Amino acid sequence: MSTPDTATRPALRAWPDLRPTRPGGPGAAIARRLFRSAIQRLDVQVHVAAGDRTPAEVLGRGGPAIEVRRPDEFYARLARDQLIGLGESYLTGAWDEGPGAPPEALGDFLAVLAADLTGLVPAPLQRLRRLVVTARPESDRGSRRNTRTNVAHHYDLSNELFGLFLDPSLSYSAALFEGPPAQATAADLEGAQHRKIDRLLDRAGVGPGTRLLEIGTGWGELAIRAAARGARVDTITLSAEQARLARSRIASARLDDRIDVRLCDYRALLEDPGARAAYDAVVSVEMVEAVGRAYWPTYFRTLDHVLAPQGRIAIQAITLPHERMLATRNTHTFITKYVFPGGSLPSVRAISETAAAHSSLRVVDDLAIGPHYTRTLELWDQAFGAAREDVLALGFDETFCRLWHFYLQYSRAGFAAGYLDDHQLTLAREDR
Numbered sequence: 001m002s003t004p005d006t007a008t009r010p011a012l013r014a015w016p017d018l019r020p021t022r023p024g025g026p027g028a029a030i031a032r033r034l035f036r037s038a039i040q041r042l043d044v045q046v047h048v049a050a051g052d053r054t055p056a057e058v059l060g061r062g063g064p065a066i067e068v069r070r071p072d073e074f075y076a077r078l079a080r081d082q083l084i085g086l087g088e089s090y091l092t093g094a095w096d097e098g099p100g101a102p103p104e105a106l107g108d109f110l111a112v113l114a115a116d117l118t119g120l121v122p123a124p125l126q127r128l129r130r131l132v133v134t135a136r137p138e139s140d141r142g143s144r145r146n147t148r149t150n151v152a153h154h155y156d157l158s159n160e161l162f163g164l165f166l167d168p169s170l171s172y173s174a175a176l177f178e179g180p181p182a183q184a185t186a187a188d189l190e191g192a193q194h195r196k197i198d199r200l201l202d203r204a205g206v207g208p209g210t211r212l213l214e215i216g217t218g219w220g221e222l223a224i225r226a227a228a229r230g231a232r233v234d235t236i237t238l239s240a241e242q243a244r245l246a247r248s249r250i251a252s253a254r255l256d257d258r259i260d261v262r263l264c265d266y267r268a269l270l271e272d273p274g275a276r277a278a279y280d281a282v283v284s285v286e287m288v289e290a291v292g293r294a295y296w297p298t299y300f301r302t303l304d305h306v307l308a309p310q311g312r313i314a315i316q317a318i319t320l321p322h323e324r325m326l327a328t329r330n331t332h333t334f335i336t337k338y339v340f341p342g343g344s345l346p347s348v349r350a351i352s353e354t355a356a357a358h359s360s361l362r363v364v365d366d367l368a369i370g371p372h373y374t375r376t377l378e379l380w381d382q383a384f385g386a387a388r389e390d391v392l393a394l395g396f397d398e399t400f401c402r403l404w405h406f407y408l409q410y411s412r413a414g415f416a417a418g419y420l421d422d423h424q425l426t427l428a429r430e431d432r
Contacts, residue, residue, distance in 0.1 A: 142292025220246030
């Protein structure tokens with residue numbers, strides 16, 4: 001990817017926190033020492049250009065390589081905002097994959113860091129973590145008002161944008177490939193998305209006559225496949241753009257008499273007596289991440305409220321290891337700042353314990369598909385890169401293109417390193 005030059009810098013006025021930083025200072029010096037110490041023992045290579053007071057150098061033991069082109073800015077942003085600063089300095093072009101490097105080089109480099117995330121900062125300094133890291137803003141709390149705004153921030157960007165890099169099913173979650181994920185190609189993606197959806201529908205027992213609730217409509221593919229099985233589907237979303245396109249796709253499939261798309265917060269169902277035990281099955285794909293830790297009990301009480309006595313629930317969730325979830329639960333990250341405001345990843349243990357404590361639901365089946373997400377994200381990023389000119393034609397700028405590439409590769413790195421995972425979980429009542 002090209003680096004923004006001085007001629008394009010005025011465009012950064014649309015990105016306030018990417019305005020020039022003041023280089024130098026003790027914080028930047030400390031950040032440089034910590035960065036050098038961490039990189040020198042990792043299987044990566046970092047080419048650092050000369051700064052105002054520092055020489056050019058090559059760090060690391062070899063492996064995925066990057067270039068730090070403006071080290072004074074790079075270290076200043078690291079000092080100010082840690083991992084958020086790492087991402088922001090990529091957006092400004094202070095560092096890059098380097099000339100000729102393939103797009104996945106970014107994710108390969110970040111995966112090495114993610115695999116050693118708890119060791120990047122010396123243990124004595126980790127005790128000061130709460131004093132240094134940026135706390136999550138109040139707007140990240142998953143209240144009804146915040147959630148609607150946060151959902152719109154991402155999912156209402158542009159249906160056309162998502163259509164440029166997703167497969168024809170417009171599925172925006174981990175696929176489930178038939179063979180080894182690493183060998184999958186773009187041609188395999190739509191079938192793999194259908195395989196993912198079908199497994200969830202199977203686990204929830206969706207068939208002819210099933211009353212199905214979907215929490216999180218996406219662009220309608222799951223609802224369409226469920227209705228094609230003979231189910232009657234109510235699907236809810238807070239994204240006006242997704243609802244608009246989902247309704248259009250459902251009408252084109254001639255299934256609008258079997259599917260009702262509603263703009264609705266999931267909590268409204270808990271307050272609706274008519275929703276009690278109204279559904280034989282509930283399916284929710286990578287939506288619990290948007291609920292927020294404080295509202296997980298409400299989410300599972302809602303599922304319990306709407307589920308018929310012998311019903312089943314299938315959810316797909318991006319997860320963290322439990323100890324990392326606890327350590328980072330109040331941390332503002334690059335992803336929560338720029339991509340998914342309000343997002344909060346659970347652990348499988350947190351899901352199981354919250355469901356048990358606040359509902360009659362218990363996890364009865366668990367399939368981990370993290371490696372499938374690694375490949376899904378890589379295929380999405382390849383498609384996004386190939387569509388770059390079309391993205392710009394939609395009105396998005398160069399900084400947005402760098403942001404989206406970083407987001408997809410940053411996420412891929414988390415799954416490739418095993419720091420993130422993805423689970424299809426089936427829940428049923430304890431007394432079944």
